[in-house]
């Protein structure tokens with residue numbers, strides 16, 4: 001059977017494009033190499049333990065992600081638990097500092113975080129962050145290209161952030177958000193993550209999911225796609241795109257050929273580069289993409305016989321490999337007495353390490369942060385993402401490709417493609433929306 005559209009990959013980018021195109025009545029085929037949909041927003045059962053690709057937070061200013069959920073009949077507010085504060089635990093000083101982040105939903109906590117004084121982060125340390133953040137936002141809006149040439153570390157030095165504020169706030173923030181130390185984290189990307197909160201500051205807060213992401217949204221979106229007439233084939237790895245006479249005409253998966261008028265390549269960056277190369281789709285438009293480096297991510301998830309912390313809250317672990325983590329037994333995984341999900345940094349250190357060695361390091365670092373989990377671990381899993389993120393280092397943002405390509409029949413989607421966001425659920429959905437629009441325009445043009 002010939003389809004109107006083939007979508008390679010069922011992450012949020014592919015699911016979004018599939019949802020929007022089936023809604024318009026197109027015959028869509030989604031091919032996914034894994035046994036489940038959702039990509040980096042999947043959760044699954046692994047030998048008796050519920051795991052997820054990594055703990056995720058929705059940011060209150062997101063617009064594209066809630067919009068696609070709504071189109072699938074899901075109310076985002078019903079699937080997230082909002083947080084107004086975040087914790088910074090320090091290995092150097094051994095205590096916890098809480099910062100508010102919600103000007104409307106938690107103004108007092110925000111003010112206390114900004115102007116408070118503790119043994120760990122003094123008033124002077126906090127004040128030193130103001131010129132850094134204010135100038136960063138200004139430069140993001142006025143000189144984005146120049147800002148992308150500078151790392152967060154260089155920018156912090158330029159604006160005299162104190163050593164303490166740098167190590168206790170900026171190091172854990174950059175590692176916890178995108179697994180990179182401040183010397184490798186583009187200042188443009190860092191402030192770009194905060195900038196959308198300016199016009200939508202009243203929405204600023206973070207949301208943790210009230211269940212596994214597959215059951216809350218990836219599977220429900222897939223069901224709507226199927227209900228609208230789309231086909232999803234899991235365990236179908238695309239090995240090549242069929243590229244003939246300057247046009248992508250379909251794909252090969254599991255030794256079978258599938259044909260369509262339009263193909264949306266919606267895999268993560270590493271797989272996208274491989275498929276473009278393996279299919280010999282040669283064009284100068286892919287030069288930047290092929291040179292845009294990818295970086296890994298690694299997480300460790302513990303099932304415990306009691307909660308690791310007194311509350312489920314996003315926490316950054318300054319001075320340890322536990323870049324960011326959260327207890328989840330009261331929110332995401334309520335079926336167990338304790339559940340801690342951690343993102344490890346630097347990911348390059350862990351990507352080729354045995355799980356047992358990672359476990360030992362994580363347990364030791366948890367102890368340094370005052371978390372007594374040793375002796376309470378019922379089970380654990382390490383989840384690795386080898387080539388799934390584009391690098392957010394200085395000088396790379398301009399290399400992200402547009403969704404539209406000069407190759408007939410081929411559109412790109414995925415969090416690495418050019419959007420107003422960076423490597424998040426929001427950018428994945430935005431890219432899927434753009435790709436769906438391009439495909440629809442092409443289909444309309446060729447129908448005329």
Ligand SMILES: Cc1cc2nc3c(=O)[nH]c(=O)nc-3n(C[C@H](O)[C@H](O)[C@H](O)COP(=O)(O)OP(=O)(O)OC[C@H]3O[C@@H](n4cnc5c(N)ncnc54)[C@H](O)[C@@H]3O)c2cc1C
Nearest residue numbers: 009011012013033039040054057238271414415424425428
């Ligand atoms: C640990 C971790 C924490 C994160 N935290 C947050 C957060 O707090 N907030 C936030 O907004 N975002 C977060 N993200 C990022 C977010 O998950 C991603 O940006 C987003 O899900 C990417 O979606 P995507 O569709 O672009 O790619 P993916 O989800 O990677 O989807 C690509 C799909 O393509 C499939 N595929 C690959 N190759 C082939 C092939 N050859 N044939 C068929 N299928 C193929 C893959 O299996 C996958 O399903 C986090 C990600 C991770 C890993």
